[in-house]
Amino acid sequence: MFGFDGDSGIEAIVPSSPAEASGIRAGDGLVGIGSFSVPAVSGSPDGKARLEPLTALYEALFALPPDQPFPIVLRRGDEEVRVVIQPRPACRARFEVLLGRGYIADANGETIRVGAGIMARLSDGKLAAIVAHEIAHNILGHARLSEEQHVRGGLAGIFGRSARLTRAMEDAADRLSLRLLANAGYDPHDAVALWQEDGGALTGWMPINTSYRNWRSRANLLEAELAAMRAGSKR
Numbered sequence: 476m477f478g479f480d481g482d483s484g485i486e487a488i489v490p491s492s493p494a495e496a497s498g499i500r501a502g503d504g505l506v507g508i509g510s511f512s513v514p515a516v517s518g519s520p521d522g523k524a525r526l527e528p529l530t531a532l533y534e535a536l537f538a539l540p541p542d543q544p545f546p547i548v549l550r551r552g553d554e555e556v557r558v559v560i561q562p563r564p565a566c567r568a569r570f571e572v573l574l575g576r577g578y579i580a581d582a583n584g585e586t587i588r589v590g591a592g593i594m595a596r597l598s599d600g601k602l603a604a605i606v607a608h609e610i611a612h613n614i615l616g617h618a619r620l621s622e623e624q625h626v627r628g629g630l631a632g633i634f635g636r637s638a639r640l641t642r643a644m645e646d647a648a649d650r651l652s653l654r655l656l657a658n659a660g661y662d663p664h665d666a667v668a669l670w671q672e673d674g675g676a677l678t679g680w681m682p683i684n685t686s687y688r689n690w691r692s693r694a695n696l697l698e699a700e701l702a703a704m705r706a707g708s709k710r
């Protein structure tokens with residue numbers, strides 16, 4: 476379906492990325508990464524692909540030292556090609572796209588998941604704003620903090636202490652996201668525009684929930700923070 480030479484492969488290359496510099500091309504099949512070989516994906520009786528071996532590989536990759544070069548072996552047509560990736564310091568995260576889901580994005584301290592609906596419907600700038608918010612959650616250690624503080628999610632967490640803590644974390648992630656966007660060369664105003672223009676659609680599915688600001692309040696918080704940044708505040 477994707478046209479890879481093999482079960483796993485490269486669908487796209489981020490321009491100016493370490494992957495592009497190494498010579499990897501879209502369409503290449505993945506044979507090996509570092510000292511790991513990429514497992515074959517086998518089908519199960521219900522017709523679904525078994526992804527557990529790939530998940531184990533992701534975890535092994537995540538444990539690699541972030542600043543050490545590592546080889547990648549690719550299949551390109553009949554040839555096996557070996558390249559070396561030179562990692563570059565960045566916000567370390569694993570990204571997953573959730574297929575067939577609406578407006579959803581979350582982060583668990585390691586993986587950032589973004590719904591295909593968001594990627595299909597929003598501009599790159601607004602998508603970057605959502606990703607920056609999730610990266611901010613990871614940088615600020617919010618998944619660990621929620622666990623330590625026994626913050627409750629779902630219906631149990633929409634009022635009271637859990638709601639207050641969640642809201643404080645959301646505000647902190649929104650504030651930091653503006654700096655991440657600016658540092659990465661994106662326009663941080665896209666975060667404001669996101670909530671002003673798409674806030675209704677983004678939060679439409681949310682129940683009455685005191686742990687999350689409504690979209691207007693969120694746009695206002697971001698706008699105020701942006702003004703503070705422009706004024707040279709060191710907050």
Ligand SMILES: [Zn+2]
Pocket residue numbers: 608612645648
């Ligand atoms: Zn959040």
